[in-house]
Amino acid sequence: MTFKLTHICAVLLATSAMTGAAAAETxxxxxxADATTLDPHAQNLGTNHNFLHHxxxxxxxxxxxxxxxxxxxxxxxxKEGSPNVWVFKLRQGVKFHDGADFTAEDVVFSLDRARxxxxxxxxxxxxxxxVVAIDDYTVEVHMKGPSPLYPNNLTNxxxxxxxWAEAKNVVEVQDYAAGADNYAVRNxxxxxxxxxxxxxxxxxxVMSYFDGHWGEKPVVTEIVYLPIAENATRVAALLSGEVxxxxxxxxxxxxxxQSSAGITVTTGPENRVIYFGYRFGDQPLKSSNVxxxxxxxxxxxxxxxxxAVDRDAIQRVVxxxxxxxxxxxxxxxxxxxxKELDAYPAVDVDKAKALLAEAGYPNGFSVTLDTPxxxxxxxxxISQALVGMLGRIGIQVTLASRPVAQHSPLIQANDTDxxxxxxxxxxxxxxxxxxxxVHSKEGSYGAYNGGLYSNPELDAKIKSLxxxxxxDKRNATIAEIWAKVQEDRALLPIxxxxxAYATRTGVEIAVHPENSPLMMDVSIKK
Amino acid sequence: xxxxxxxxxxxxxxxxxxxxxxxxLIFRYVGDPIVSMAGVETRIEDQEIMRDRxxxxxxxxxxxxxxxxxxxxxxxxxxxxxxxPVLRLISERLPATLELAFVSATLALVxxxxxGIFTALRARSLLSGxxxxxxxxxxxxxxxLIGIGLxxxxxxxxxxxxxxxxGETVAIGPWRTGFLTDSGLKSLILPAITLSLFQMxxxxxxxxxxxxxxxxxxxxxxxxxxxxxxxxxxxxxxLKNTMVPVITITGLQLGSVIAFAIVTETVFQWPGxxxxxxxxxxxxxxxxxATYLMFIAFVFVVINLIVDILYYLVDPRLRVDSRRxxx
Numbered sequence: 001m002t003f004k005l006t007h008i009c010a011v012l013l014a015t016s017a018m019t020g021a022a023a024a025e026t027x028x029x030x031x032x033a034d035a036t037t038l039d040p041h042a043q044n045l046g047t048n049h050n051f052l053h054h055x056x057x058x059x060x061x062x063x064x065x066x067x068x069x070x071x072x073x074x075x076x077x078x079k080e081g082s083p084n085v086w087v088f089k090l091r092q093g094v095k096f097h098d099g100a101d102f103t104a105e106d107v108v109f110s111l112d113r114a115r116x117x118x119x120x121x122x123x124x125x126x127x128x129x130x131v132v133a134i135d136d137y138t139v140e141v142h143m144k145g146p147s148p149l150y151p152n153n154l155t156n157x158x159x160x161x162x163x164w165a166e167a168k169n170v171v172e173v174q175d176y177a178a179g180a181d182n183y184a185v186r187n188x189x190x191x192x193x194x195x196x197x198x199x200x201x202x203x204x205x206v207m208s209y210f211d212g213h214w215g216e217k218p219v220v221t222e223i224v225y226l227p228i229a230e231n232a233t234r235v236a237a238l239l240s241g242e243v244x245x246x247x248x249x250x251x252x253x254x255x256x257x258q259s260s261a262g263i264t265v266t267t268g269p270e271n272r273v274i275y276f277g278y279r280f281g282d283q284p285l286k287s288s289n290v291x292x293x294x295x296x297x298x299x300x301x302x303x304x305x306x307x308a309v310d311r312d313a314i315q316r317v318v319x320x321x322x323x324x325x326x327x328x329x330x331x332x333x334x335x336x337x338x339k340e341l342d343a344y345p346a347v348d349v350d351k352a353k354a355l356l357a358e359a360g361y362p363n364g365f366s367v368t369l370d371t372p373x374x375x376x377x378x379x380x381x382i383s384q385a386l387v388g389m390l391g392r393i394g395i396q397v398t399l400a401s402r403p404v405a406q407h408s409p410l411i412q413a414n415d416t417d418x419x420x421x422x423x424x425x426x427x428x429x430x431x432x433x434x435x436x437x438v439h440s441k442e443g444s445y446g447a448y449n450g451g452l453y454s455n456p457e458l459d460a461k462i463k464s465l466x467x468x469x470x471x472d473k474r475n476a477t478i479a480e481i482w483a484k485v486q487e488d489r490a491l492l493p494i495x496x497x498x499x500a501y502a503t504r505t506g507v508e509i510a511v512h513p514e515n516s517p518l519m520m521d522v523s524i525k526k
Numbered sequence: 527x528x529x530x531x532x533x534x535x536x537x538x539x540x541x542x543x544x545x546x547x548x549x550x551l552i553f554r555y556v557g558d559p560i561v562s563m564a565g566v567e568t569r570i571e572d573q574e575i576m577r578d579r580x581x582x583x584x585x586x587x588x589x590x591x592x593x594x595x596x597x598x599x600x601x602x603x604x605x606x607x608x609x610x611p612v613l614r615l616i617s618e619r620l621p622a623t624l625e626l627a628f629v630s631a632t633l634a635l636v637x638x639x640x641x642g643i644f645t646a647l648r649a650r651s652l653l654s655g656x657x658x659x660x661x662x663x664x665x666x667x668x669x670x671l672i673g674i675g676l677x678x679x680x681x682x683x684x685x686x687x688x689x690x691x692x693g694e695t696v697a698i699g700p701w702r703t704g705f706l707t708d709s710g711l712k713s714l715i716l717p718a719i720t721l722s723l724f725q726m727x728x729x730x731x732x733x734x735x736x737x738x739x740x741x742x743x744x745x746x747x748x749x750x751x752x753x754x755x756x757x758x759x760x761x762x763x764x765l766k767n768t769m770v771p772v773i774t775i776t777g778l779q780l781g782s783v784i785a786f787a788i789v790t791e792t793v794f795q796w797p798g799x800x801x802x803x804x805x806x807x808x809x810x811x812x813x814x815x816a817t818y819l820m821f822i823a824f825v826f827v828v829i830n831l832i833v834d835i836l837y838y839l840v841d842p843r844l845r846v847d848s849r850r851x852x853x
Binding site (some may be wrong): 039200228447 | 558611688797
């Protein structure tokens, strides 16, 4: 404890004495929430991955443009003659923070740990049959079937040292139900550019540069990570010069920060689309005054809603410019996205009313819209805006607003007629959207298809994507699926979220599509 | 005396059991802890497995019983959010809350009493009027706004004081104190003012009202008639008699200061048990919420017990009543 304190003092003294010296550069990084655990496989949460990317490393990484880049693996390819096997060549001369060498057995161990029962990362690796070390720097991952996109699943799966895990008794992932916590929850040993020097949960974590790191020495040699939950306080801390970088800038503060002296705001698209989902099927809606049919099951009604939504107004008024209106339910980085798909029509209230009348609802109908109120940027306000827009064509919407912890179960239990959801695509491929949102709900498919949209023809096509090795053929199938989804108006996309990073002027941090900026890539101008 | 305390202790146990029971009834409506533990990308079958392992599918009385039987053995479980033992999380956070509560309560008491006396003695002066008007702000403005306002004035504009956190701390055994460092003391100022403002105005208005009341009584008039100096009348005779209700209120308010520091702690990112509770509610972290509520119930029960015992010692009538067994 006392050591910790003297260390903090030394660090603080050092930073105040050495500002301007290129040798030691400290970056104070404020975020809304702290990482919950340091065990890399215990929870599949963006905040945790973002934090751990500085301490641990993955085989492949995703850069700010959304492309895969080498990290602990230098190259990867499908083994010639066996389409089910991925071969990874590993980086040589990499050391863990405790001095141990990084070798193939660490990769085998880590992937096995990540796909074990208690791991929360396992869904990304369910396709693995076995992982084999060929020599010290070559690993083969044998899949159950052809998996042309598997490396996309590796960008947040961190590599641990096998020897360390065994010595510290953390071979297994933390079990919530168990009585004691696991050593790996509070201690780390990675190959990353920073080592964790101090950690007080929800208060402050300090990471300093690891001398033995294989990469180029970063400009930032020390990171002070400060979780500040309250929006106004977080912004105030930046304005008063107590932090250098605020990652979660509230939408309403962006304009003001942009005009503040000494502060730079960088914006960029996030990998998350916000859309509304409908209840399908012949059963009448539970919350509607129409009791003999389901209006949403009629494509004309969905087309009418599509025409009635003023996406530009939502962007301008609700989001204050901080969104990218979307005509298709996937972010632009995703494989399968095209400009044509993303186009959306101009608002046409008269035509929408005519369509409703044609569908047999000349006086509209009533329905309850379920919305989260603490999950996405301005989620509740977007839903409120939608209520007004649908009111103009005669659909009376009642808003039911809940925190996400209560909203999500509704969708999983198919217990909603009309709902908002945000969807990120960690694999950057359309198949991820189809599997969970478009495929009929059966087995591990359609997990978030809360409205039970179902089209057997599409289901077959979606399944075929998994094993199709010919990428051109695969992309053609993706385009066909999207064409049908759009024609059906199966989902009602609104916009893609935009991320805003605010920094002290001079600190340059590019917006990362997965909201996982890396401090080793930060540059600081004097 | 012994029987009295024993009976009160038994009542306290019942109170805590009821608190725990109500808490568990409410937890079912807070939401699904798995949503925040697993994130949307986790497959629904895997979420179901987790839910089963944590016993979240059990009926609430079974969950309640598990919690109680573990709690009796000093086992409060592992936080769903942070994966660490709850007892350690709370005991690490407690010093921050207690220090803030202590400073706020002292500030509220000292300033409140002084201003109360002043406004009572100089009831007609312009300054008293101003203080009374400003005190309305303390009573009526939400703590959240006061906190943000102070941050903007003293942290952002003037840059005199830090806007968040607790500064550097020094560990004395298991207790991490912020009293011994400059940044620790500076960090304490804004949250302490924010937290104390409500109690301060409350105490001030109470002291003023009581004092005005007492100053009108006969013995004060006789004291004046006897020609005692003003100072002695005001501070020895009048003040002493106003302090009885003030002490009662202050004692009871101390519990509230600890329990309701939640908002202040959130605004200033003060690393105490209150902000821990708020983040736990957002994450539906049932073990932390349950333990925190039990802890707050315990604090109130202990304070009430002490107050009861003090009454018992001070007020002979209670003793007579208790012998008769009536309440």
